[in-house]
Amino acid sequence: MKSHLLPDFIVERLEDRCNRCGVCVKQCPWGVYSWNDDKTDILIDYTKCVGCQRCVVYCPNNALIVKPYYGSYRPNAYWTKEVISDIKKQAEQGGVLLVGTGSDRPYKVYFDHILLNASQVTNPSIDPLREPMELRTFLGRKPDQLEIEIRDDDIEIKTELYPNLVVETPILFAGMSYGAISKNAFLALAMASKEFGTLFCTGEGGLPKDMREEYGPVAIVQCASGRFGVDPEYLNCAAAIEIKIGQGAKPGIGGHLPGEKVTAEISATRMIPEGTDALSPAPHHDIYSIEDLSMLIYALKEATNYEKPVFVKIAAVHNVAAIASGIVRAGADVIVIDGFRGGTGASPKVMRDHVGIPIEMAIAAVDQRLREEGIRHKCSIIASGGIRCSADVVKAIALGADAVYIGTAALIALGCTMCQKCYTGKCAWGICTQDPNLAKRLNPKEGAKRLVNLLRAWSLEIKDMLGGMGINAIESLRGNREHLRGIGLEDWELRVLGIKGAGE
Amino acid sequence: MIKPRDDKDFQACGLFGVMDRSGERFNGKMVVEAMKNMHVRGNGLGGGFAVYGLYPEYKDYYCLHVMIQDWNEDAKREVDKFLDANFDIVHDEEIPTNEDANVVNPPLFWRYFVYPQKKGDDKRLSDDDYVIKKVMYINTKIKDAYVISSGKNMGVFKGVGFPEDIAEFFMVEKYKGYIWTAHSRFPTNTPGWWGGAHPFCILDWTVVHNGEISSYGTNKRYLEMFGYYCTLQTDTEVMAYAFDLLMRRQKLPIEIVAKILAPPMWDIIDHMDEKRKKLYTTLRMVYAPLLINGPWTVIVAHHGEMFGLTDRIRLRPITAGEKGDLLFLSSEESAIRAVCPNLDRVWTPHGGEPVIGRLNEKALKKVVE
Numbered sequence: 001m002k003s004h005l006l007p008d009f010i011v012e013r014l015e016d017r018c019n020r021c022g023v024c025v026k027q028c029p030w031g032v033y034s035w036n037d038d039k040t041d042i043l044i045d046y047t048k049c050v051g052c053q054r055c056v057v058y059c060p061n062n063a064l065i066v067k068p069y070y071g072s073y074r075p076n077a078y079w080t081k082e083v084i085s086d087i088k089k090q091a092e093q094g095g096v097l098l099v100g101t102g103s104d105r106p107y108k109v110y111f112d113h114i115l116l117n118a119s120q121v122t123n124p125s126i127d128p129l130r131e132p133m134e135l136r137t138f139l140g141r142k143p144d145q146l147e148i149e150i151r152d153d154d155i156e157i158k159t160e161l162y163p164n165l166v167v168e169t170p171i172l173f174a175g176m177s178y179g180a181i182s183k184n185a186f187l188a189l190a191m192a193s194k195e196f197g198t199l200f201c202t203g204e205g206g207l208p209k210d211m212r213e214e215y216g217p218v219a220i221v222q223c224a225s226g227r228f229g230v231d232p233e234y235l236n237c238a239a240a241i242e243i244k245i246g247q248g249a250k251p252g253i254g255g256h257l258p259g260e261k262v263t264a265e266i267s268a269t270r271m272i273p274e275g276t277d278a279l280s281p282a283p284h285h286d287i288y289s290i291e292d293l294s295m296l297i298y299a300l301k302e303a304t305n306y307e308k309p310v311f312v313k314i315a316a317v318h319n320v321a322a323i324a325s326g327i328v329r330a331g332a333d334v335i336v337i338d339g340f341r342g343g344t345g346a347s348p349k350v351m352r353d354h355v356g357i358p359i360e361m362a363i364a365a366v367d368q369r370l371r372e373e374g375i376r377h378k379c380s381i382i383a384s385g386g387i388r389c390s391a392d393v394v395k396a397i398a399l400g401a402d403a404v405y406i407g408t409a410a411l412i413a414l415g416c417t418m419c420q421k422c423y424t425g426k427c428a429w430g431i432c433t434q435d436p437n438l439a440k441r442l443n444p445k446e447g448a449k450r451l452v453n454l455l456r457a458w459s460l461e462i463k464d465m466l467g468g469m470g471i472n473a474i475e476s477l478r479g480n481r482e483h484l485r486g487i488g489l490e491d492w493e494l495r496v497l498g499i500k501g502a503g504e
Numbered sequence: 505m506i507k508p509r510d511d512k513d514f515q516a517c518g519l520f521g522v523m524d525r526s527g528e529r530f531n532g533k534m535v536v537e538a539m540k541n542m543h544v545r546g547n548g549l550g551g552g553f554a555v556y557g558l559y560p561e562y563k564d565y566y567c568l569h570v571m572i573q574d575w576n577e578d579a580k581r582e583v584d585k586f587l588d589a590n591f592d593i594v595h596d597e598e599i600p601t602n603e604d605a606n607v608v609n610p611p612l613f614w615r616y617f618v619y620p621q622k623k624g625d626d627k628r629l630s631d632d633d634y635v636i637k638k639v640m641y642i643n644t645k646i647k648d649a650y651v652i653s654s655g656k657n658m659g660v661f662k663g664v665g666f667p668e669d670i671a672e673f674f675m676v677e678k679y680k681g682y683i684w685t686a687h688s689r690f691p692t693n694t695p696g697w698w699g700g701a702h703p704f705c706i707l708d709w710t711v712v713h714n715g716e717i718s719s720y721g722t723n724k725r726y727l728e729m730f731g732y733y734c735t736l737q738t739d740t741e742v743m744a745y746a747f748d749l750l751m752r753r754q755k756l757p758i759e760i761v762a763k764i765l766a767p768p769m770w771d772i773i774d775h776m777d778e779k780r781k782k783l784y785t786t787l788r789m790v791y792a793p794l795l796i797n798g799p800w801t802v803i804v805a806h807h808g809e810m811f812g813l814t815d816r817i818r819l820r821p822i823t824a825g826e827k828g829d830l831l832f833l834s835s836e837e838s839a840i841r842a843v844c845p846n847l848d849r850v851w852t853p854h855g856g857e858p859v860i861g862r863l864n865e866k867a868l869k870k871v872v873e
């Protein structure tokens with residue numbers, strides 16, 4: 001069938017710069033460039049281009065420009081090019097449209113409608129270059145109070161404590177599975193976590209045996225509906241266990257790793273036959289209600305001798321506050337809430353773009369509800385899904401989160417350009433692929449360095465913002481909505497966020 | 505009640521406290537002199553005093569100092585009725601005041617010496633919790649009536665004016681106590697309101713405070729989970745509730761509480777020996793929402809004990825002085841020297857290091873029992 005689609009991108013080559021070195025032919029996994037028969041010229045088929053910019057960055061002569069295709073249908077604010085193209089695609093293929101990454105739709109970004117406070121006169125700001133500024137964060141359940149026994153010179157804590165994790169900055173790496181991402185990308189996340197003093201989540205694809213000893217202590221191992229790679233050793237080598245109920249990019253549905261991606265090592269790690277599709281069911285088939293969740297939480301605690309916090313990750317959906325309250329009561333130590341901007345390796349476009357609620361609203365609602373019920377200290381809250389910069393981190397924490405997960409931002413640090421083709425396995429940056437030729441493009445050591453740099457840069461910026469507010473420890477920002485003001489928000493939005501408007 | 509318009513009240517103030525650790529009572533002259541010395545730390549919008557050992561003749565009864573805004577007769581009648589229904593009132597009288605004092609529109613002040621008469625479900629409450637419950641009722645439900653102190657053998661005198669004017673108004677030089685704390689207020693954003701002055705009091709616990717808490721939202725929302733609602737929206741209220749929760753309800757000593765409100769830096773904790781490291785780490789982990797950030801100093805008193813504490817990086821220092829059994833705490837050294845020139849010792853404690861005055865054993869028996 002003849003395709004009626006317009007191209008997405010156009011490739012322009014500056015002929016006076018190009019010396020036909022052929023680098024672009026090698027770099028583009030999409031077959032845009034090809035040598036002519038007698039290898040004297042390079043042909044360009046820009047209709048295949050996904051705009052990943054790999055060729056542009058690697059062209060030694062800066063001869064390439066890749067830009068959105070500017071040919072257009074009759075402009076129409078309702079029947080946009082995207083709408084028309086989607087219909088044509090479905091008319092040609094008859095299937096669900098797949099996409100990668102988080103939603104790109106222009107919904108209101110609440111982070112961008114919140115401004116931070118700073119001290120003037122009545123309260124000194126604190127200079128992070130001269131004074132200590134503390135970001136250390138504990139994740140896990142806290143007791144209602146401490147009972148302390150003092151005998152002569154000896155002080156003893158009588159209260160039984162729950163396991164908690166310590167991170168040196170309130171930023172952790174979100175679950176991205178080995179299988180969805182390459183071993184090198186996975187390794188880079190693990191290495192950076194270890195170096196910086198934070199944690200990474202394995203996602204649902206297990207943790208390769210050869211990484212357990214070194215990186216288990218900085219890993220949050222996931223137990224998802226497919227139960228891939230879950231065995232006692234996997235659970236016990238880790239810092240914590242995360243039960244994944246849902247994901248912001250595709251709330252309510254499962255996952256599908258195509259058989260082509262299930263290589264020998266992935267098959268060993270996931271404990272499924274090589275080359276078979278790895279299917280994660282939409283629900284956990286042993287969790288149809290909150291008491292079932294509680295049973296799984298305690299089964300995992302039992303299996304790990306009550307030494308590890310158990311996280312429960314859910315997508316931010318309409319009744320997120322009530323659900324979160326149930327999860328705390330079910331025994332979770334940490335709740336991860338994944339907003340509708342959360343990323344994915346593959347999701348039906350319709351789910352990604354139309355299901356869920358913004359993380360800012362979800363955090364505010366959950367934090368408030370848990371406080372009203374007097375159980376906020378019984379769990380930590382991790383905000384996940386669409387955290388783009390250090391200011392987003394600060395705003396999420398002031399709204400009520402203990403820490404944040406970053407996924408997309410970490411991948412961008414590794415090279416990702418948000419081309420949204422993660423589900424194709426052809427990632428030109430070696431991140432979302434199992435093709436050995438592409439995967440080797442990402443050097444785990446260099447990747448880890450970029451990730452550590454990003455964590456350091458954001459941490460420094462967070463310290464600046466804290467110092468400006470006259471705060472020298474991150475815990476004094478948590479849930480401290482007095483330091484936030486809304487701009488361009490309606491009354492109901494301010495109410496849900498629990499903040500005042502600017503100037504109020 | 506005139507409520508502050510902002511998130512909370514911004515202020516810079518003068519504090520003073522003096523305690524005779526032998527339990528010897530002395531009159532208010534010294535503390536008034538000291539406050540006069542720090543006149544410029546206030547702006548005349550609030551001054552007050554807390555006195556311990558004030559009513560030895562009624563020491564077994566809770567003494568409620570009640571303020572009736574605008575001399576509202578209905579409010580007074582309602583308070584009388586409410587107290588009569590919930591307590592045995594053994595004695596009550598108007599608090600004597602000096603009409604010539606330099607204050608504007610003073611409310612009516614009345615004191616009641618009462619004994620709890622618990623009924624029904626309230627029988628399960630301790631006397632203290634019962635008193636708190638009834639005091640909260642008056643403060644939130646009876647218009648124009650506010651209980652400004654509610655402990656045994658102690659009382660608070662406070663209002664709008666410079667501390668020396670308030671002292672004159674209540675004639676505090678006639679009273680005697682073994683602990684006196686005082687406060688002069690410089691609010692930058694709240695109108696003067698008699699109830700908004702310090703000391704702030706629950707039962708026999710009083711707090712005078714100077715500073716602005718940058719962690720206010722975090723602290724307030726944590727305290728709400730334990731049933732404390734910051735209706736006055738002042739930093740001081742947060743302080744007072746934090747002390748009430750940790751010291752009275754959770755029974756932690758001030759030495760520990762100081763490390764919760766003003767904990768050492770991680771850098772210091774990380775270099776401690778294992779046992780202390782574990783203790784300090786656990787305190788910070790569990791009580792992170794009660795770290796009080798920003799610049800502050802407090803002087804807290806209850807029977808038998810007075811202590812001063814500053815924020816963890818000492819953005820608002822406090823000075824301590826000693827002369828025999830007398831212990832002084834003050835925003836400024838000059839105020840101590842003005843009333844006691846020959847001190848045995850004077851020092852400025854580190855941030856987060858409490859200076860604690862306790863009655864010696866003998867005195868404790870004399871005063872408390």
Ligand code: SF4
Pocket residue numbers: 013017018019020021022023024025042058059060061062063064
């Ligand atoms: S990489 Fe650049 S210089 Fe080399 S052939 Fe391609 S466009 Fe020309």
Ligand code: SF4
Pocket residue numbers: 009011027028029030031032048049050051052053054055056066428
């Ligand atoms: S490398 Fe990426 S940007 Fe370049 S032509 Fe290929 S798909 Fe387009």
